[in-house]
Amino acid sequence: MKRILLIIALFAPICSRAAKEIVPQIVPAPQSIEMTKGSLKLKGIYINCDPALDARTVKAVKVFADRLSLVSGKTSSVASPVGLAASVDKGGRLSGLYFISDTRLAPESYELSISKKYAVVRVGDYNGALYALQTLRQMLPESIYGSTPDPSAKWSIPCCEIKDSPRFGYRGILLDCCRHFFSVEQVKKVLDVMYIFKLNRLHWHLTDDQGWRVEIDKYPKLTEIGAFRNGTMVGRDWDSNDGIRHGGYYTKEQIRDIVSYAAERGITVIPEIDLPGHMLAALASYPDLGCAGSAPYEVWSRWGVSKQVLNVGKEETMRFLEDICSEVAELFPGEYFNIGGDECPRDEWKTDPDCQAKIKELGLVTDEKASAEARLQNYVTARMQKFLASRGKKIIGWDEILEGELAEGATVMSWRGTSGGIKAASMGYDVIMSPNTYCYLDYAQSADLDNEPLGITRDPKRAVTLSKLYHYEPYDDLPAAAVGRILGVQCNLWTEYIATPEHLEYMLLPRLMALSEVQWCNADNKDYERFLSCLSGHELPILELLGYNYRKLD
Numbered sequence: 260m261k262r263i264l265l266i267i268a269l270f271a272p273i274c275s276r277a278a279k280e281i282v283p284q285i286v287p288a289p290q291s292i293e294m295t296k297g298s299l300k301l302k303g304i305y306i307n308c309d310p311a312l313d314a315r316t317v318k319a320v321k322v323f324a325d326r327l328s329l330v331s332g333k334t335s336s337v338a339s340p341v342g343l344a345a346s347v348d349k350g351g352r353l354s355g356l357y358f359i360s361d362t363r364l365a366p367e368s369y370e371l372s373i374s375k376k377y378a379v380v381r382v383g384d385y386n387g388a389l390y391a392l393q394t395l396r397q398m399l400p401e402s403i404y405g406s407t408p409d410p411s412a413k414w415s416i417p418c419c420e421i422k423d424s425p426r427f428g429y430r431g432i433l434l435d436c437c438r439h440f441f442s443v444e445q446v447k448k449v450l451d452v453m454y455i456f457k458l459n460r461l462h463w464h465l466t467d468d469q470g471w472r473v474e475i476d477k478y479p480k481l482t483e484i485g486a487f488r489n490g491t492m493v494g495r496d497w498d499s500n501d502g503i504r505h506g507g508y509y510t511k512e513q514i515r516d517i518v519s520y521a522a523e524r525g526i527t528v529i530p531e532i533d534l535p536g537h538m539l540a541a542l543a544s545y546p547d548l549g550c551a552g553s554a555p556y557e558v559w560s561r562w563g564v565s566k567q568v569l570n571v572g573k574e575e576t577m578r579f580l581e582d583i584c585s586e587v588a589e590l591f592p593g594e595y596f597n598i599g600g601d602e603c604p605r606d607e608w609k610t611d612p613d614c615q616a617k618i619k620e621l622g623l624v625t626d627e628k629a630s631a632e633a634r635l636q637n638y639v640t641a642r643m644q645k646f647l648a649s650r651g652k653k654i655i656g657w658d659e660i661l662e663g664e665l666a667e668g669a670t671v672m673s674w675r676g677t678s679g680g681i682k683a684a685s686m687g688y689d690v691i692m693s694p695n696t697y698c699y700l701d702y703a704q705s706a707d708l709d710n711e712p713l714g715i716t717r718d719p720k721r722a723v724t725l726s727k728l729y730h731y732e733p734y735d736d737l738p739a740a741a742v743g744r745i746l747g748v749q750c751n752l753w754t755e756y757i758a759t760p761e762h763l764e765y766m767l768l769p770r771l772m773a774l775s776e777v778q779w780c781n782a783d784n785k786d787y788e789r790f791l792s793c794l795s796g797h798e799l800p801i802l803e804l805l806g807y808n809y810r811k812l813d
């Protein structure tokens with residue numbers, strides 16, 4: 260009976276008077292936060308985990324508790340997992356921090372109910388628990404993110420009621436490790452900052468004209484030859500070459516390590532094998548897969564898109580793609596696989612005998628909707644979609660895959676502005692909005708280009724400022740019936756002009772935080788002034804403490 264009463268007490272709303280308190284500086288802002296009076300001391304708090312929580316959630320809670328103990332100078336222990344009643348104090352009063360599994364909550368959701376004596380954290384699933392922990396961290400002094408003891412800081416959190424869940428299930432960042440190669444440690448550093456701001460998808464661009472970055476057992480030359488280029492163009496001089504060999508690749512073991520590191524942080528890594536264009540590094544490795552008269556091939560030292568593309572008229576090429584995707588699919592447990600499909604020049608297919616024979620065999624015609632060569636790309640997309648389905652994967656492709664015919668079940672990533680996404684969603688395809696007009700992190704952060712690093716665009720009107728990204732509304736111009744098709748939003752960090760970790764972080768931050776509010780917050784819950792004040796008051800010092808380079812606010 261006592262146990263029942265205690266449990267009822269736990270689930271009852273915490274009695275409180277509304278009070279004007281300083282609202283904690285949390286990014287992305289929770290959907291609902293109601294401040295009440297007082298605060299709860301977390302220093303040396305006892306943390307109770309519901310037995311229904313799974314082992315990895317309890318582990319995440321322990322990571323939090325250990326860090327809290329270290330920085331606050333007093334041990335916070337975790338009861339793992341014990342019955343709730345067993346963890347109530349001698350006086351029968353509740354105290355401590357209670358983590359409770361509440362499967363009524365939507366995916367990735369959580370609720371925090373904090374009173375002066377105790378706090379109840381309800382989580383629907385693993386990501387919900389991670390995000391509750393991130394919100395708790397953001398309510399604490401910044402030193403919670405470090406490992407330096409800071410016992411004199413105020414280790415308490417304000418009393419409040421938070422109900423939180425993401426607006427979108429897909430909250431991504433694309434990282435291009437082809438144009439410039441980045442180490443495993445740097446990829447993990449990107450994952451770390453994504454985790455702080457509740458992003459949950461890393462779209463990993465692993466193959467391109469300028470470098471092949473994933474180890475494939477069946478085709479070792481892809482990494483022996485395709486992973487390295489003999490120099491890189493200098494600045495904007497297309498005919499120059501710095502003569503410095505550049506490259507690298509990730510072994511399968513490193514990829515598994517990154518995938519598991521990401522999963523621990525609630526992030527799914529989605530590989531992109533960009534096909535059938537953007538394949539020069541593969542062609543340099545296996546020239547027989549090219550079109551007639553196209554060779555020789557060399558891993559590209561310049562930016563842009565090579566006209567040399569795969570000969571998809573040959574069955575051998577299609578088997579090569581299937582073999583690669585099969586090995587890559589095994590490394591990434593998520594449900595999606597990105598097959599690229601963007602910017603494929605089809606000129607070589609017009610004269611290649613194999614491609615023309617394939618066009619004839621398939622009965623592909625040029626009409627007002629699409630050319631026969633565009634339809635040949637449709638054939639490649641459909642075939643890869645079917646193949647990947649046999650490996651348990653759904654495909655995502657850039658909005659070019661919509662040209663001509665696209666089979667049901669594909670997800671379209673809208674990058675050439677928003678129109679492709681609007682069209683695809685209206686046609687009933689799932690869509691991820693990633694318009695270059697708002698979401699390209701390789702574009703300058705200010706129109707004052709002279710004071711920004713050299714970047715991909717010289718047009719000041721195309722700058723993606725913090726404010727511009729923050730104010731992006733993914734439902735704009737979308738018919739009401741198509742709204743449900745928008746899975747989420749992604750920003751893309753292409754790296755043609757980004758060669759160092761410092762520059763990478765500068766382009767990513769703090770725009771990633773603006774993105775996090777676009778992805779997480781309902782439109783009526785965004786407030787740029789509040790966001791900026793959170794950044795300067797709390798979030799940028801966190802980046803500082805963690806050693807990230809970021810662009811200072813204007």
Ligand code: ACM
Binds near residue numbers: 601602657674
């Ligand atoms: C792209 O930026 N080519 C998707």
